[in-house]
Amino acid sequence: MLSLADVSAGYGSFRALFDVSLSVAAGETVGVIGPNGAGKTTLMRVISGLVAAVAGAITLHGRSIKGVPAHRIVAHGIAHVPENRRLFPRLSVEDNLKIGAFIPAARQHFADQLASVYELFPKLSERRSQPAGTLSGGEQQMCAIGRALMSRPKLLLMDEPSAGLAPLVVQQVFELIRRIRGQGLTVLIVEQNVQQVLDVVDRAYVLEAGSIRLAGTASELRNNDFIRRSYMGL
Amino acid sequence: MDMFLLEAVINGLLLAGVLALLALGLNLIFGVIDVVWIAYADLVMCGMYAVYWLFAEYGWPLPLAFAAAIVGVAALGLLVHLLIIAPILTSAPINQLLATGGLLYFLQSFATLLFGTDFRNIGIRLPIIEIGGIYVSYARLLAFGVALMGAIALYLFLKRSYVGTAIRAIAQDREIVGLMGVDQRRIYLVTSAIGGALAGLGACLLALQYDVHPFIGNTFGPLIFMICVLGGLGNMIGGFIAAFIISQIIAIGGYYYSTELSYVLAFMLFIVLMFIRPQGIVSR
Numbered sequence: 001m002l003s004l005a006d007v008s009a010g011y012g013s014f015r016a017l018f019d020v021s022l023s024v025a026a027g028e029t030v031g032v033i034g035p036n037g038a039g040k041t042t043l044m045r046v047i048s049g050l051v052a053a054v055a056g057a058i059t060l061h062g063r064s065i066k067g068v069p070a071h072r073i074v075a076h077g078i079a080h081v082p083e084n085r086r087l088f089p090r091l092s093v094e095d096n097l098k099i100g101a102f103i104p105a106a107r108q109h110f111a112d113q114l115a116s117v118y119e120l121f122p123k124l125s126e127r128r129s130q131p132a133g134t135l136s137g138g139e140q141q142m143c144a145i146g147r148a149l150m151s152r153p154k155l156l157l158m159d160e161p162s163a164g165l166a167p168l169v170v171q172q173v174f175e176l177i178r179r180i181r182g183q184g185l186t187v188l189i190v191e192q193n194v195q196q197v198l199d200v201v202d203r204a205y206v207l208e209a210g211s212i213r214l215a216g217t218a219s220e221l222r223n224n225d226f227i228r229r230s231y232m233g234l
Numbered sequence: 235m236d237m238f239l240l241e242a243v244i245n246g247l248l249l250a251g252v253l254a255l256l257a258l259g260l261n262l263i264f265g266v267i268d269v270v271w272i273a274y275a276d277l278v279m280c281g282m283y284a285v286y287w288l289f290a291e292y293g294w295p296l297p298l299a300f301a302a303a304i305v306g307v308a309a310l311g312l313l314v315h316l317l318i319i320a321p322i323l324t325s326a327p328i329n330q331l332l333a334t335g336g337l338l339y340f341l342q343s344f345a346t347l348l349f350g351t352d353f354r355n356i357g358i359r360l361p362i363i364e365i366g367g368i369y370v371s372y373a374r375l376l377a378f379g380v381a382l383m384g385a386i387a388l389y390l391f392l393k394r395s396y397v398g399t400a401i402r403a404i405a406q407d408r409e410i411v412g413l414m415g416v417d418q419r420r421i422y423l424v425t426s427a428i429g430g431a432l433a434g435l436g437a438c439l440l441a442l443q444y445d446v447h448p449f450i451g452n453t454f455g456p457l458i459f460m461i462c463v464l465g466g467l468g469n470m471i472g473g474f475i476a477a478f479i480i481s482q483i484i485a486i487g488g489y490y491y492s493t494e495l496s497y498v499l500a501f502m503l504f505i506v507l508m509f510i511r512p513q514g515i516v517s518r
Contacts, residue, residue, distance in 0.1 A: 069417075070412035071416055072415070074414060075415060082413065086410040088403040088407060089406060098396065099400060099414045102414045102415045102416055148413075151414065151415065
């Protein structure tokens with residue numbers, strides 16, 4: 001479905017990604033793990049067009065999406081749940097979800113999609129007319145995921161969905177990811193919470209200092225000595 | 235209550251309608267694009283000339299002249315964004331202020347060159363209505379009603395439509411709206427056109443009450459800015475409320491003292507309030 005080949009990217013003269021190659025097949029849930037500053041967020045931003053790739057190829061269903069600006073990417077079926085959620089704090093929960101359905105293809109299905117997001121997140125339905133900035137951290141994460149789902153994506157990019165949440169809420173977020181992948185959506189998820197993310201993904205890549213260091217299935221990585229030592233503290 | 239005072243209060247209320255409409259336009263542009271159109275009142279002047287020429291000189295029916303003026307000033311708003319703002323969007327705010335300030339002098343000089351400094355009137359004398367001993371100008375009443383309808387239409391557009399929701403969202407996070415498929419440049423163009431259309435509508439309503447001349451923007455331009463700042467720049471509800479406060483001060487001050495002194499009073503109150511609440515009278 002999605003494939004990156006030797007992608008390099010950065011900000012100005014600073015290079016954050018070096019020759020990164022990865023692929024995500026339809027229906028798969030794939031993780032990218034790595035320490036702070038490894039380039040995980042840049043990787044997500046390159047895919048959704050917020051950061052331009054300076055080299056390499058990015059293809060979706062075999063067609064190049066490299067250089068396509070962010071506002072056109074979503075129409076290709078990619079939705080991005082950004083780092084730190086980035087809700088519109090003074091807009092109501094429902095208006096945040098409405099913006100998620102901005103593209104013409106999604107507007108037609110607004111009512112159905114809204115109902116299914118409220119079914120997935122009943123809390124959001126209760127708080128639909130409340131400003132999004134007044135939600136708790138976990139509820140804001142639900143709203144951010146809901147906003148992305150409103151565009152009816154084929155591929156969901158999630159950037160650190162568990163960051164800054166209480167341990168109990170982190171459990172809920174991972175439970176949600178399990179449910180979302182159960183609905184047949186393809187998911188690419190970036191996380192620092194290695195142990196838990198390996199429980200919900202099929203495969204994962206380890207990104208360090210802007211390069212892919214290791215890749216494998218979830219169980220391979222869980223039993224990998226390097227991963228156990230560096231990321232799980234075992 | 236004194237009948238004449240009541241009349242002043244009502245006239246102040248009616249004046250506030252058009253000022254509130256223009257403050258909405260200026261606040262909308264500032265809130266979304268983060269640019270202050272210093273020449274906003276001069277776009278109104280252009281609209282008033284459009285009404286004057288089309289109606290009084292070329293004999294178009296008034297509604298058609300109004301529609302043409304609104305569309306024309308909306309197009310002018312688009313041009314202001316495309317030609318002046320867009321090329322310097324990322325540069326320091328002072329440059330944008332200087333550029334739109336330059337536009338103010340350009341438009342005033344251009345109008346002087348084309349039309350001279352004569353005061354021109356579209357020549358419609360709408361009746362004065364008497365309600366229980368209070369005299370109210372029909373033109374003002376009409377202007378107030380239409381301005382209020384314009385404000386409500388804008389409110390519904392911003393609240394109900396997808397583009398309106400995107401306009402409200404973009405001011406809160408310029409980068410992330412792109413992920414939802416919102417093209418920032420398109421939203422800026424739509425906003426500029428709406429801001430222009432509001433100036434055009436204001437021009438129609440003012441043309442019913444005032445003579446047009448190249449410097450008419452100077453008479454109410456500063457008032458509109460004062461209203462916007464008093465309400466909190468970019469805060470549309472605040473600007474709407476501030477328009478009514480300022481108009482009442484001018485109307486009641488004009489009743490007790492003189493119109494000139496009432497403007498002094500309004501600006502003095504403005505300065506005092508800015509010391510007390512520099513963020514504007516209405517908090518978000």
